Amino acid sequence: MEKSAKSKKRLQTAKELPLIIAEYYQECHEAKSKGKPVGWMPPMNGAIELFYAMDLQPVFPENWSPVCAAFGLTRQNFEVSEGMGYSRDLCGYLRNIIGYVHGMMGEEGNPLGGLPEPDLMLPPNGGCAPVMKIFQALLRRFPAAKAFKGDIPQVAIENISRYHVDYAVSEMKRLIAFLEEATGRRLDMDRLRETVILSDRACELWDEIMAFRRYIPTPISASEIGIMFVMVTRQGTQIAVDYLTRVRDELKERAEGGTGVIENEKVRLFWDNIPLWYNMGLFNYFEKMGGVVVAETYSAAWSLRLDVSNPLEAIAMKTLISYPLVSCVSIRKRKEMVLKACREYSIDGAILHRNKSCVPITLGQMDIKRELEAQGVPSLIIDADHMDERNFSVAQFQTRADAFMEMLLARKGLL
Numbered sequence: 001m002e003k004s005a006k007s008k009k010r011l012q013t014a015k016e017l018p019l020i021i022a023e024y025y026q027e028c029h030e031a032k033s034k035g036k037p038v039g040w041m042p043p044m045n046g047a048i049e050l051f052y053a054m055d056l057q058p059v060f061p062e063n064w065s066p067v068c069a070a071f072g073l074t075r076q077n078f079e080v081s082e083g084m085g086y087s088r089d090l091c092g093y094l095r096n097i098i099g100y101v102h103g104m105m106g107e108e109g110n111p112l113g114g115l116p117e118p119d120l121m122l123p124p125n126g127g128c129a130p131v132m133k134i135f136q137a138l139l140r141r142f143p144a145a146k147a148f149k150g151d152i153p154q155v156a157i158e159n160i161s162r163y164h165v166d167y168a169v170s171e172m173k174r175l176i177a178f179l180e181e182a183t184g185r186r187l188d189m190d191r192l193r194e195t196v197i198l199s200d201r202a203c204e205l206w207d208e209i210m211a212f213r214r215y216i217p218t219p220i221s222a223s224e225i226g227i228m229f230v231m232v233t234r235q236g237t238q239i240a241v242d243y244l245t246r247v248r249d250e251l252k253e254r255a256e257g258g259t260g261v262i263e264n265e266k267v268r269l270f271w272d273n274i275p276l277w278y279n280m281g282l283f284n285y286f287e288k289m290g291g292v293v294v295a296e297t298y299s300a301a302w303s304l305r306l307d308v309s310n311p312l313e314a315i316a317m318k319t320l321i322s323y324p325l326v327s328c329v330s331i332r333k334r335k336e337m338v339l340k341a342c343r344e345y346s347i348d349g350a351i352l353h354r355n356k357s358c359v360p361i362t363l364g365q366m367d368i369k370r371e372l373e374a375q376g377v378p379s380l381i382i383d384a385d386h387m388d389e390r391n392f393s394v395a396q397f398q399t400r401a402d403a404f405m406e407m408l409l410a411r412k413g414l415l
């Protein structure tokens, strides 16, 4: 498939990211070789803080899928999973990771050394059906891994009550007991508190970073949103805090100095749904007509402050909220979030990525479109897929994007 121009890295701090990614995977392999227990888990889950506090190694198979997309390995992985009978209509993360663990994993030449095998597995008993199925399939592939099957209620954020939180805390205590027994390591509550403080600081910095995108012109576009890698893999560590501090400082300087992503920013765009991980340069396509993608649904997932005075409840709350915040959010809440973002980031138009292989996040998009139009924000639906480039046509995208941009420019009297 023809690709858009490569994603431009304008921020100096974004150029540090490949090294940060490489160091994380190197750390995962070192952990494995030194006998430190490696646990596979879903992202945005309070287990990451427990792992770092107990000196265990967290690994995120979902996050490995964008890495495979960036290295152009998805087609190979899809062939394996499709050969096993997994339909092309299923989530791209699911098809990629299942293809990977049954295919090239462990072979020579894996980028970043590939994924180390899990000693522990934390399948979520919540979230979307694909994410639950991913871990069921991984458990079958790695039967020797010790598994903790959590039982976190799936509740819309606005309906979370005290008893949900209490139950999630009791599940966290059960998880701690499991980890202590499985690894022979004890959780030090002071260490957990330090980890939660670092985690919360990372969230605070994330919010500050996002706030600088409200500046006109914006100092960072969606094409550099890969910086969220540290939120996925390094939350609860000084590494995340130090990196995000450097990103925040660079953005502050750019924003306050009036340095934008492009010289003449004319149109500010919102992106709904997951990016196309195999084609992040697509975000830059609008720039030739003065358009910049300044906000997106996905990055909001990390705007979650933690109550550092009660670390156990903080990580329970994070686990409880993680899926409702992105994939299992109610349509009413999703509409509110998109409209709020459009107001806060002075959005002129929204791109709604109708994601063929992520039904949960695509659900409700027509309602969002109607609501946006009622509020005077035009929108465009783009058919694509966050992982599978076979479900995306660059030519069709360009034709529709050009027409949309012309309409937005005409509306602002800039054409």
Ligand code: SF4
Residues within 6 Å of the ligand: 091, 092, 093, 094, 128, 129, 130, 131, 327, 357, 358, 359, 360, 361
């Ligand atoms: S939310 Fe979407 S992309 Fe994420 S696991 Fe579920 S179906 Fe896949």
